[in-house]
Amino acid sequence: MSTPAIELKGISKAFGPVQANKDISIRVMPGTIHGIIGENGAGKSTLMSILYGFYKADAGEIWINGKKTEIPDSQHAIRAGIGMVFQHFKLVENFTVLENVVLGAEDGALLRPTLARARAQLKKLAEEYELNVDPDALIEDIGVGMQQRVEILKSLYRQADILILDEPTGVLTPAEADHLFRILESLKREGKTIILITHKLREIMEITDTVSVMRRGEMTATVRTADTSPPELAELMVGRKVLLRVEKAPARPGDKVLEVRNLSVTDDKGVKRIKDISFEVRAGEILGIAGVAGNGQSELLEALGGYQSATGTILVNGQPIDLTGSKSDGRTRRDRGIAHVPEDRQREGLIMDFQAWENVAFGYHHRPEYQKNRFLMDHAAMKADCERKMERFDVRPPNPMLLAKSFSGGNQQKLVVAREIERNPDLLLVGQPTRGVDIGAIEFIHQQLVALRDQGKAILLVSVELDEILSLSDRIAVMFDGQIMGERMPAETTAKELGLLMAGIRGEAA
Amino acid sequence: MQKMPAWADVVLIPLISLLLAAILSGLVILAIGENPWEALKLMISGSVGSSYAWGYTLYYATNFIFTGLAVAIAFHSRMFNIGGEGQAMLGGLGVAYVCLFIPWPHWSLALIGATAASALFGAAWAALPAYLQARRGSHIVITTIMFNFIAAAFLNYLLVNVLKPMGAMDPATAKFPAPTHLPSLHDILGAFGIPFSKAAPANVALLVAILACVGVWLLVWRTRLGYEIRAFGHSESAAKYAGISPTRIIMLSMLISGGLAGMMAINNVMGEAERLVLNSTEGAGFIGIAVALMGRSHPLGVFLAAILFGILYQGGAELALWTNIPREMIVVIQALVILFTGALDNMVRMPLEKLFLALRRGQTATTAGE
């Protein structure tokens, strides 16, 4: 048996009071693709950041090619032949591709010779691995797919033998993801070792040779991919059997609650993010918006939520709402019966440094029930309201005085969902309701959404998780490049068809 | 999970920072051949040892309460208002106009009028930087610094060319008329039979400053506007989501901030000098930064920190009088306080957090062992 390319022994790492990695050991053979799967917050990225020298482990050893190696910083990792493509790219936006590639790997004190050599080298790599990028383009001018190629090129330029990719497909269309996997296959044929971090079972099954499962900072199993199955992996990830489908009765759609006609959104940089889209949501149904992140879904939610100006027409219960100007803000929208669970609860949905009771009134803080008199707010009423909602939504710990940031992701999300659903809105906007949320809370939140639908409310669900869209929606619209590519009924479509639409390819063309 | 208890954050860290600043200041005093311990004793007796001393300490503290509150309220909306100095200068201009050109029948009415005018002028001087920050993204720190210099030049021009009485030599306005003269603490306390130094400049503006502390506390922690200001200060993106207008919050918090800084003028211009002179603010606008940092942007903290800086100022003046320690020593101490409570906060915080974490670990370990 040959020596493993990577061997981690007993790695532990704590961030303050949080134990992110507990005594983790792992072996990866050279020339293989090894998957690491686990829920959000399971500690996958932390473990790989330790291997790359970005974080320092509290305990444990790293062995590379049979040699014990100290990796106190990324410089040492690079020298040991390790490259990493982070989930959030580490590129300098206003530098060219070439400058980004050479940064930190320059040949000498002067730039000119380095850049010339890198240009030739890049050309060679592009031919070898289908990694074509314009070396003189600025990073801010190229798409995320291209940016990811630059990240891979950075590692290859440094002659990495071991490549770590952290959730590489999150920002890619299915077609781009396929291309990436082809690149990874060819790298593997060259003898490179690849570690793929993901939370998507499909990717693990498709490309990896072996897979390790992480749960709550611990490594629960390492198996050969050929010997396992998605349900088994899911169970290992979560620690119990998982209901992959949501129980729900057929929808009984009523009147139109939301009508969107010819909506367009142009962002601050003058880029058109939403291009003339029209759709409707009826009472008692969930319309799911599927799509790869960054195709206009966020702007759609922001425009509907009142904090992104737009053109076109939006009718709520038949009445138009203002899309620009002082009457177009979150407060006016809430007064019109639109509640909004935003995509990013930490940046938008909650004030992380506010206590829970202050957050439960957030966005509704001008409502009469929270006022003591014309000038002062009624803190006692806000706290009582928070306690009620915490109990009803099983938020743990049920203490209104804790700061929002001290709750887990799932409990934070429950706070937001409780605040928005308990308003009894006519229309609920929901963005990525289960991102970074543990499985238990996912089930609970899904049940609440279905229950709201069954009360005859309209729900617009935006999610990049195709499984979530398929299991919750009564109708599915797919967004690509700011447009709606088509609408499908969940029973009459497949993940494959939706995937093509998400890539901008309509059924007839495929 | 919080890393350490709230009391450590609010009390322990500022105290340790203050101690570090005091130790370094002591070393400086030692280095110039004076005895820090003697200096400290002299400072304390000179600043709180008599009602005369208190009268000066409280006079300075009144200035610092206003400018400290001004910086603090701006901090809550994550605006760093370095322009307190210029806003206070303009506040002085407002006071001068109101006192010189309106025939007031009684000081109480004049005080109300002057307070309104000083707040208005101070707020007006903060308005443009606030607007440029809110609408054009111009960094408020730089614009308010620039506005301090512009204010100084503007006041210089007005005092030299416009407001100076005919034939007068120094660039200052005429003396304000008698009905605008504010009662000093001597007058106020005397009414209750409490003796207080007649010579000291502390005056009724101190009461206005205390009222301002209460008002700011109510505003920040009890009103919707305060809730929105704090929400915006913690997270602009979340504020937008909730329908809180960034422009409105930046404008309002900066106008209130500028107004508070301007209100300082009822103390130094109206209460003490009784005319507007060049450089009347004497850096009090900048001390507001140190006061707000030390007071953790809380009105009670600002009040206490302002008293402390009042002691420092009055004590420092005494030092300059009786020893070889020049008055600028106060500026050094002020700088060290800003450095340790503001910029080097983490130097104190990080080891403390580790300490508390270790203590808690120890506790859980014992509980588990039982």
Next chain:
Amino acid sequence: MDLMTFLQLGDSTFRLSTPLLLACLAGLFSERAGIFDIGLEGKMLAAAFFSGAIAFVSGSVWLGLLAGIGASLALSLVHGLASITFRGNQLISGVAINFLAAGLTVVVAQDWFGQGGRTPQLAGAARFQNITLPFTEQIGHVPFLGPVYVELISGHTFIVYLAALCVPAAWWLLFRTRFGLRLRAVGENPAAVDTAGISVVRLRFVAVGICGVLCGIAGAYLATALQAGFIKDMTAGRGFIALAALIFAKWRPWYALYACLLFGLLQAVALRFQNINLGGFVLPVQFMDALPYILTVVILAGFVGKAIPPRAGGEPYVKER
């Protein structure tokens, strides 16, 4: 305006622009690396005092220059410690440094010299002397060009020429070397630099150190070349004008030169003419004093092209979790 007035004005512009330019380039290195520095004023002031004091005591302007650089570097170190090592607020640190310098210089000056916070007058080798460039004799007679060479170009102190050389040097360093690439990168996205295996902390400390050296030279120039000795608060807001020039220049070396020349010219005009009569309307001297600040606000307001600072500027680098 006759040629002589014009030349004198130009000569005075060069003298007054020099400290601005050095401080501006100092700020440029720091801010390009992502460390905002509103403490330029304080560093210059500290350098002015210590250069003046040591030059007086030792009688050597060169030792004075070294002392000035040392003082400025010490304050840079404090700024680096606060904003890089302890990830504190860079603006607050800058404010503290300005006060520290304003206070300490007077306290120490009083202790050392007892002259109310100033150094004694410097003379002879304790000051930078004007350098007469070669061939002034020969070219001096040539009409127009001769006087320009003799009055305007020649006859400045060493530091004026050094400052002028710093401009192309800074440009070359920033845009043509490995160090410059890394420095600019760390001001835009420190995570990119960190994951490329370069120490963000070391790089930023070097940048802040360069800033300290340049501020030190600027301060020494004030006390040992422009004037003969240190006086209290002698920087008189120059650190802030340099900051204004830096924004005006959009963080680029050549533009920094133009901006500093412009602001130097404004100072020279204000010094020479006091109130300027524009045919019936008198422009008060205070307006000229305030003009650099007003111009900066106009620039910041984005009416004359947008000034976009380095993206990571002002933010301490914390590895995300």
